[in-house]
Amino acid sequence: MTQKVLLNSKEVNIILHRLACQLIEKHLDFKDTILVGIQPRGTFLAERLKEMLENEYQTPEIQLGYLDITFFRDDFRRTDKPLEANKTKINFIVENKKVIFIDDVLFTGRSIRAALTAIQSFGRPSEIELLVLIDRRFSRNLPIQPDYRGRQVDAINGEKVKVNWKENDDEDGVYLITN
């Protein structure tokens, strides 16, 4: 197994600032905008962006939710491993709000397809956008593209992109893993 560094912690930090600025450019005061981190690993990025927007860019408090898509996936009974659920925490109605889905890696697009269905349980958003740190282009199974992307990566199917967060993995960094 070989591991190649795609982004180090400094680069991740620069990208996060750019993404935060892009969000402000579009959403200004976030009055009707809600951030939704996709479980399990999109939540770290969502929390980081919320903290950065509020503390470093002085936006008013932003609503943040976590969405688990397990029960909405299209591969139930089609994988060898049982699907394990995570916690959904959305304590608000998304009716007529602008929702921004936040995930670490966009690969086949199937998780986002599931998230688009899952969010409907909480109302009808006026608009949904997608922000990802890593966009694995040329790997899509569905016509889904991000509105905000940190870095585009060309990785073949056997390769894995792993995003580490210091809250969970002791350091920020993105790795390309080849078996």
Added chain:
Amino acid sequence: MKELSVNHLLGIKYINKNDIDLIFETADHFKEVINRPIKKVPSLRDITIANIFFENSTRTKLSFELAQKRLSADVISFSAAQSSVKKGETLIDTVNNILSMKVDMVVMRHSNPGAAYFLSKNVKASIVNAGDGAHEHPTQALLDSYSIREKLGDVGGKKVVIVGDILHSRVALSNIYALQMQGAEVKVCGPKTLIPRHIESLGVTVEPNLRKALEWCDVANMLRVQNERMDVNFFPSTREYAQQYGLDKTLLDSLNKEIVIMHPGPINRGVEITSDVADSQQSVILNQVENGVAIRMAVIYLLASKIQ
């Protein structure tokens, strides 16, 4: 990644502690789902489930149906009273006929102990026991433990007394297995005629005095007196039963601690429990019903994930 150790839920005695923990964790997620504005997930949209009830049921049948529909399964329901069983069809024939309509899972209630086990050996479908005679009622025991866990934080180390008609109760047996598996201590309490002989061999103790039992316990599970299963008189009169084994507010308030009151329903108000106790703050009877849907969603989801 975790999965159940069994392909059918026939009784608590066939599963283990890890299975119970997995069912509870999954039920936590489904409890959140059923409290959303839209309470439905599409997981089981390619699964068909038959609910076959050879015995009367309101709560369990509704709860199973609702759980299945919340998971987007296709559901057919069948009550023996309106079926060809009355014309003399055997159990296996009835079920195989239903299965040839491409059904993946069968939820069955039957008056004969072991009916679900028998079915699991003879037909190709995942079987969920929704009560077989006086044997087991696993989903009820799971939702009871889940409700205790929700109210008191943990089942392990808790003292639970099961009061009433233990002899005819499948809820009692499943509860004893489930509670002991999770490390709770169990006593049973009721008139001698309604306590099965040798019940001590299950590791429970018998306490004939209701007040002593209540003073000992953290949780009291008050069972219904199952008049429909009694072919002879097991106690002199309902009034005498209510006086000795009925829980009223005076008795509850005279205890030196707050205990949790449970009842699997349907309640005979004024017999095993009075209305003011059933509707009191200490009662979790309606929580049990809500948790029943979440637990059954978890059981069905986890079993369905093992269907090939």
